[in-house]
Amino acid sequence: MAILTPGATAPADVTDTDTGSRSRGSARRGNAGRDGGRKIGSHVLLIILVIYFITPLWWLTVAATKDTAGLFTGSGGPLWFDSEFNLFNNIAGLFEHQGGIYWRWLGNSFFYALSGGVGATILAVLAGYGFAKYRFRGRNAFFSVLLGAVMVPMTALVIPTFVLLSNMGLVNTIWAVILPSLLSPFGVYLMRVYTQDAVPDELLDAARVDGAGELRTFFQVSLPLLRPAIVTVLLLSVVGTWNNFFLPLAVLSDPNLLPVTVGLNNWQALSNAGAGGEQVWNLIVTGAFVSVLPLIIAFLSLQKYWQGGLSLGALK
Amino acid sequence: MALTEAAPKPAPNPAVARPARRPRTQIDRMDRKRQRWGWLFVAPFAIVFVTFLVAPLGYAFWMSMQTSTLATGTSFTWFANYGKAFTDPIFLEGLGRVASFALIMIPAQMLVALVAALVLDNLSTALSKFSRLMIFVPYAIPVVIGALMWGFLYSPRFGPATDIFGLVGLTAPDFLSQGTIFASLVNIVTWQWAGYYMIIIYAALRGIDPAIYEAARLDGANGRQIALRVKVPMISSSMVMVLIFALIGTLQFFTEPQVLRAVAQGAIPVSYTPNMYAYSLAFSYSQFNYASAISFALGIVVFAGSYLFLFLTRKQSGLK
Numbered sequence: 001m002a003i004l005t006p007g008a009t010a011p012a013d014v015t016d017t018d019t020g021s022r023s024r025g026s027a028r029r030g031n032a033g034r035d036g037g038r039k040i041g042s043h044v045l046l047i048i049l050v051i052y053f054i055t056p057l058w059w060l061t062v063a064a065t066k067d068t069a070g071l072f073t074g075s076g077g078p079l080w081f082d083s084e085f086n087l088f089n090n091i092a093g094l095f096e097h098q099g100g101i102y103w104r105w106l107g108n109s110f111f112y113a114l115s116g117g118v119g120a121t122i123l124a125v126l127a128g129y130g131f132a133k134y135r136f137r138g139r140n141a142f143f144s145v146l147l148g149a150v151m152v153p154m155t156a157l158v159i160p161t162f163v164l165l166s167n168m169g170l171v172n173t174i175w176a177v178i179l180p181s182l183l184s185p186f187g188v189y190l191m192r193v194y195t196q197d198a199v200p201d202e203l204l205d206a207a208r209v210d211g212a213g214e215l216r217t218f219f220q221v222s223l224p225l226l227r228p229a230i231v232t233v234l235l236l237s238v239v240g241t242w243n244n245f246f247l248p249l250a251v252l253s254d255p256n257l258l259p260v261t262v263g264l265n266n267w268q269a270l271s272n273a274g275a276g277g278e279q280v281w282n283l284i285v286t287g288a289f290v291s292v293l294p295l296i297i298a299f300l301s302l303q304k305y306w307q308g309g310l311s312l313g314a315l316k
Numbered sequence: 317m318a319l320t321e322a323a324p325k326p327a328p329n330p331a332v333a334r335p336a337r338r339p340r341t342q343i344d345r346m347d348r349k350r351q352r353w354g355w356l357f358v359a360p361f362a363i364v365f366v367t368f369l370v371a372p373l374g375y376a377f378w379m380s381m382q383t384s385t386l387a388t389g390t391s392f393t394w395f396a397n398y399g400k401a402f403t404d405p406i407f408l409e410g411l412g413r414v415a416s417f418a419l420i421m422i423p424a425q426m427l428v429a430l431v432a433a434l435v436l437d438n439l440s441t442a443l444s445k446f447s448r449l450m451i452f453v454p455y456a457i458p459v460v461i462g463a464l465m466w467g468f469l470y471s472p473r474f475g476p477a478t479d480i481f482g483l484v485g486l487t488a489p490d491f492l493s494q495g496t497i498f499a500s501l502v503n504i505v506t507w508q509w510a511g512y513y514m515i516i517i518y519a520a521l522r523g524i525d526p527a528i529y530e531a532a533r534l535d536g537a538n539g540r541q542i543a544l545r546v547k548v549p550m551i552s553s554s555m556v557m558v559l560i561f562a563l564i565g566t567l568q569f570f571t572e573p574q575v576l577r578a579v580a581q582g583a584i585p586v587s588y589t590p591n592m593y594a595y596s597l598a599f600s601y602s603q604f605n606y607a608s609a610i611s612f613a614l615g616i617v618v619f620a621g622s623y624l625f626l627f628l629t630r631k632q633s634g635l636k
Contacts (some may be wrong), residue, residue, distance in 0.1 A: 032430040038539065042435045046447040049432055053451050053511065056465045059476070062449045063468070072476055078469075080477035127361035134354025142358070149369055151560070151622040153568040155591050156615035159598045159607050160376035161368060183368045187360060244569045246591070250599065266577055268464055271577045283469070288461045295456040300449065306536045 023170035057292075064090060064289035068282045090286035097280060102287050104256060105263035109242060109291070110260055112174070113284075116181030117238030124184050124233050128191020129222060134206065142194070149185040155246050162250045176251035177259070181241045187233040195222070231305040240296065260291045339357035373615070380609035390605075397609035407610055410590040411617065418566045425562055427556070428506060429513035435541050437512075437521040444453045448518070452511035460510060466504045467492075473581060492580035504572050508563070513558045521547060556629045560622055567618045570595070579631035590614045 038127055042205050053187040065087040065228060066074055075083035094102040129137075131143055170179075199222045223230075248262050255263070264287050271279045299306065383393040386496045401407050436448050454462060468474045470491035477488035524547065532542050548555075572592040577584045586600070587593035590610060598607035 002478045037437070042439060043441075043443055044440075045431075045435055046444060053454055053507065056462075056469060056507065057457075058454065059469060060465055062599050063474075077479050078474060079479075080373070087431075123361040123364060128384070131356045134357065136351045136354035136358075139354060142362070146365070149365070151564060151619050152373070153564055153618045155568040155570055155612045156618070157369065157372045157376075159594055159604070159611050160372035160379070163379065163604060163608075164372055164375055166606025172421050178375045182364045182366045185365070185369075206367050208427065214350065237455070243460075243577075245458075245574075250430070250595070253591075261458050262320075263461055264464060265578075267577070268467070269578045281474075282466070288464055292457050292461055295458075296453060299456045303449070305443055 019120040033051045042158065045214075059290050060285065060292070062183045066282060066285075068279065071281050086282070087286070090270055090282050091290070093280075093283050094215075094290070095286055097283055101255060102263065105213060105258050105260040106291060108174075108257040110294075112177050112244075112248075113238045113242040116178050116241035117234055119178070119182045120184040120187055120237040121230060122242075123182055123222075124187030124191045124237075125226065126253070127200075129218060130197050131192040132189070132195035133199065133201070133222075143278075145153065146185050147186060150189060158246050158250050161247070166293070167252060170182070171251050172254050172257065174257060177244070177248050180247060181237075181244065184233070184237050184240075187237055190233055191226070191229055195226060198225045199231070228305070229303075232254075235302070235306050239295070260287070264288055264291070320543070351535070369494075375573040376612050379605050382605050382610050385607050397606055398613060399631060400606065401609050401613045404588045407590060407593060407613070410441055410587055410593050411614075414567050414589050416567050417498075417502070417569060418563060420498075421505050421566055422559065422562045424502060424507050425510045426558065428510040429558070430548070430555075432510070432514045433517040433521055434547065436518055438539070439546070448515075452515055454508050455515075457508070459571045460575055462508045463504055466500070467576055467579045470500055474504050492583055494583045497576070497580055497583040501572055501576070505566075505574075509562070511561070516554055516558055517551060520551040553631075556626070559629075560625065563622055563625060564618055567621065568614070569591045570616040 012109060060080055062076075062079060063071060066082045067084065067086045067089065070082035070084060070086065076082055094100065098143070106218075149299050150270065164172065165176050172174050201248070203221060204217055207221045212220070242259075243261070244259070244267070245261050246260050247263075252258055257267075264284055267280055267284050267287070271281055271284065375568050380397050381392060381394055383388050383396060384390040432447075432451055438445050438537070457465075465524075469476065472488070472490065474480060475491075477491065481488040484611045489496055491497075528546060528550075529542055537545065568591050569589045573584050573588045573590055574595075577586075577588075586596040591614065594607045594610040597610065
């Protein structure tokens with residue numbers, strides 16, 4: 001039962017005497033036994049939402065176990081398994097079709113997402129720290145421009161970036177994808193907002209008084225305090241690069257350099273065009289299934305890091 | 317700069333709270349030298365910012381001022397391309413289309429996200445934790461894969477719609493026809509993003525001090541009133557942020573219609589959205605000058621639109 005103590009700004013769990021360790025959600029319901037009916041209603045609503053959000057993934061999982069014929073005329077219908085289980089045949093098919101190029105695409109996606117994501121995060125952490133903790137000439141002007149840049153649609157930059165890169169001779173190289181991915185104005189904004197509160201100036205001054213240089217202060221004093229925000233920015237930029245479609249579609253034409261998103265889209269376009277031997281529906285479906293697993297696993301296992309972090313920007 | 321030792325938390329300026337014993341000029345000089353480190357920290361980002369944002373924008377603007385024809389080569393034509401763009405029925409139709417997507421799609425996503433977040437905030441059962449994850453999971457799916465998946469689900473050949481509608485004795489609608497493609501796209505985007513917005517709103521709700529709810533309840537407010545009159549106003553800055561994300565994303569709509577085009581050729585023309593138009597101008601017709609003008613014009617519309625929106629909601633968002 002939650003009791004309002006004087007000075008009720010104390011953390012919620014202090015006033016929560018019925019379960020002790022539970023969050024305030026349970027404390028609040030302690031005195032509200034009457035709305036059991038509403039609770040059932042809420043759960044029904046949740047179940048409907050979950051069914052909506054999960055059905056496409058369920059379909060994908062089931063469809064990945066079918067061969068092409070099974071996809072069209074499976075005995076169990078589209079949302080249930082066919083009589084034959086072909087997942088491993090399909091995965092073997094991914095190794096054979098066009099010399100196993102699918103795995104190369106998947107590898108490219110990993111490589112682009114990690115290098116672009118890590119690079120963007122490093123730049124954002126450094127710049128956010130610089131903006132938050134130093135008062136250099138031009139700081140406010142630059143930061144205002146940066147805030148404006150958050151609102152520039154990144155896709156509007158794709159075509160001009162393509163032309164610039166082609167003048168530099170970088171089109172159709174890995175750099176054409178990685179270098180533009182390093183740009184993350186929103187990441188810098190998040191890091192600045194977070195650094196401002198998480199790293200007290202007194203601490204920096206104390207480190208300086210003890211004789212630590214600026215770099216040492218940054219690496220040994222500030223960086224450990226910034227970890228939650230770093231994980232969030234890293235996650236956001238890795239997901240952003242992993243998801244990217246327009247940029248690689250525009251700047252890459254060599255099939256060996258494509259990320260898995262563009263590659264699968266090409267297969268789908270070919271299959272729909274209906275060219276005889278190019279109809280590889282089962283491989284597209286299985287390829288899509290395999291390619292979503294890493295990120296789903298990453299999100300489920302890194303829950304405690306991103307759940308608080310994704311809202312950072314709003315808590316300014 | 318003022319040297320005050322009193323202020324216990326000198327907001328943005330790390331240099332203020334230093335003991336003011338030494339002569340002022342010496343401190344100032346040391347201090348100014350140290351502040352230069354700020355540039356060193358910002359420099360790597362600044363280089364990328366200039367190379368991949370300022371330069372492409374500037375270059376796009378420069379290209380958009382030129383016109384290239386086979387007969388006369390490239391000539392400087394000032395704003396002729398913009399005049400052409402803003403009277404080009406294809407571009408204007410695309411702009412109108414993304415505007416109507418924004419009007420339908422953003423409220424749809426916000427509503428799903430807000431309802432889910434409010435429900436989840438009131439529960440702490442195992443089912444609610446599970447639901448929170450499942451509603452969020454589509455965010456982890458690349459947009460292309462999401463669109464491909466829905467393309468299969470919509471397709472009369474692969475999808476379950478025929479069976480599901482058959483159960484209740486109806487014939488399934490064609491989700492990929494000209495009349496239905498709009499709603500089909502709205503559904504894909506809502507499915508993909510509502511969970512992400514839900515997490516942002518949910519985190520904001522968890523940040524509210526529960527004592528406020530107790531106070532409202534003592535005043536006789538019921539659950540719904542607390543949700544609508546207390547919770548929603550208190551998370552308005554998160555809502556504004558979500559809206560801005562959604563607005564910027566919607567106006568540059570590209571991936572979903574581009575992917576669905578392969579299965580719904582008749583319903584989605586190459587110029588369905590301004591971005592698709594610019595893409596096909598550049599890569600199918602090699603009209604890079606005009607494509608740059610379209611990209612730049614779209615950029616201006618998005619920028620002005622989101623700026624206007626931020627201005628109109630400055631009270632709710634707390635931004636000044």
